[in-house]
Amino acid sequence: MLYDKKIAILGVGKLGEALVSGLVRRADVERTNLIGSVARQASLARVDLRLGIPVTTDNAAAVAGRDIVILAVKPQNMTAVLESIAPAVSASQLFISVAASVSTSFIEERLPVPAAVIRAMPNTPALLNEGMSVLCAGRRATPEHQRLAEEIFSAVGRTAFLEEKLMDAVTGLSGSGPAYIYVVLEALSEAGVKLGIPRDISTLLAAQTMLGAAKLALETGQHPALLRDSVTTPAGCTVDGLLELEEGKLRVTLIKAVVRAAERARELVNS
Numbered sequence: 001m002l003y004d005k006k007i008a009i010l011g012v013g014k015l016g017e018a019l020v021s022g023l024v025r026r027a028d029v030e031r032t033n034l035i036g037s038v039a040r041q042a043s044l045a046r047v048d049l050r051l052g053i054p055v056t057t058d059n060a061a062a063v064a065g066r067d068i069v070i071l072a073v074k075p076q077n078m079t080a081v082l083e084s085i086a087p088a089v090s091a092s093q094l095f096i097s098v099a100a101s102v103s104t105s106f107i108e109e110r111l112p113v114p115a116a117v118i119r120a121m122p123n124t125p126a127l128l129n130e131g132m133s134v135l136c137a138g139r140r141a142t143p144e145h146q147r148l149a150e151e152i153f154s155a156v157g158r159t160a161f162l163e164e165k166l167m168d169a170v171t172g173l174s175g176s177g178p179a180y181i182y183v184v185l186e187a188l189s190e191a192g193v194k195l196g197i198p199r200d201i202s203t204l205l206a207a208q209t210m211l212g213a214a215k216l217a218l219e220t221g222q223h224p225a226l227l228r229d230s231v232t233t234p235a236g237c238t239v240d241g242l243l244e245l246e247e248g249k250l251r252v253t254l255i256k257a258v259v260r261a262a263e264r265a266r267e268l269v270n271s
């Protein structure tokens with residue numbers, strides 16, 4: 001169980017903060033079982049004030065004696081952080097990384113002990129506990145390690161496990177996805193404004209419609225095409241709108257956007 005685990009969060013930035021909040025509020029983890037680390041002295045007061053957990057700039061001290069170590073620093077800081085914790089790590093610890101494009105083997109190779117590693121790709125709605133986190137297990141991660149990781153990310157939204165070779169695709173879809181959705185949201189809101197709806201109400205209509213439509217898909221489990229058909233009366237107005245979307249190639253454009261972003265994620269790993 002997670003509640004009695006001692007957890008270090010290395011890098012209490014936007015995502016680290018969301019994870020700490022989720023663990024305390026939704027997974028019943030005591031603040032005293034958590035410790036954070038940051039790069040700058042100036043960040044210590046922010047973490048203390050906002051989260052009320054112990055926080056340090058000494059990564060090795062944060063890691064010593066912990067059961068789980070969450071690596072929530074930027075990918076470009078990962079090597080330095082792994083070097084800084086080397087004297088304090090032990091093979092019984094579970095390491096969980098959220099850094100985009102950093103593989104489990106990259107971390108395994110830089111740990112001085114044969115510890116378990118899990119990689120996660122959350123997305124920005126995790127900041128509001130509505131995230132989508134995809135997890136993959138490194139070669140030493142057991143089902144119990146996976147269950148613990150799942151419990152952590154369930155505190156900030158939904159979770160799924162996939163093979164690591166699909167993590168670039170995940171980055172292109174759910175990682176980058178919120179950005180595509182905001183483009184669609186902005187366009188729908190703009191359409192309402194064009195038709196005379198006040199901008200704030202127009203954005204509300206568009207955003208709640210997207211939220212409600214997504215919830216219907218998640219909760220009914222129905223295929224999106226079936227849900228679309230249920231809105232589309234023969235010879236009604238929706239079918240005319242759908243024809244415009246087909247002519248504007250919305251579907252193929254979104255597919256190409258996800259594929260391109262996934263390709264870019266792969267390039268970043270290999271660069």
Ligand SMILES: NC(=O)c1ccc[n+]([C@@H]2O[C@H](COP(=O)([O-])OP(=O)(O)OC[C@H]3O[C@@H](n4cnc5c(N)ncnc54)[C@H](OP(=O)(O)O)[C@@H]3O)[C@@H](O)[C@H]2O)c1
Pocket residue numbers: 010011012013014015016037038039040041043059072073074075077080081098099100121122123124125126
């Ligand atoms: N934001 C998201 O929604 C999201 C989604 C998916 C994946 N991720 C991944 O999550 C990671 C963090 O992203 P973020 O958006 O939370 O970034 P962020 O807000 O910039 O936070 C990074 C944190 O790392 C700390 N840090 C930097 N170097 C450090 C070091 N050597 N030792 C200890 N702490 C150090 C920084 O400390 P200071 O505060 O002192 O600068 C900061 O608190 C990235 O790898 C990113 O790919 C983020």
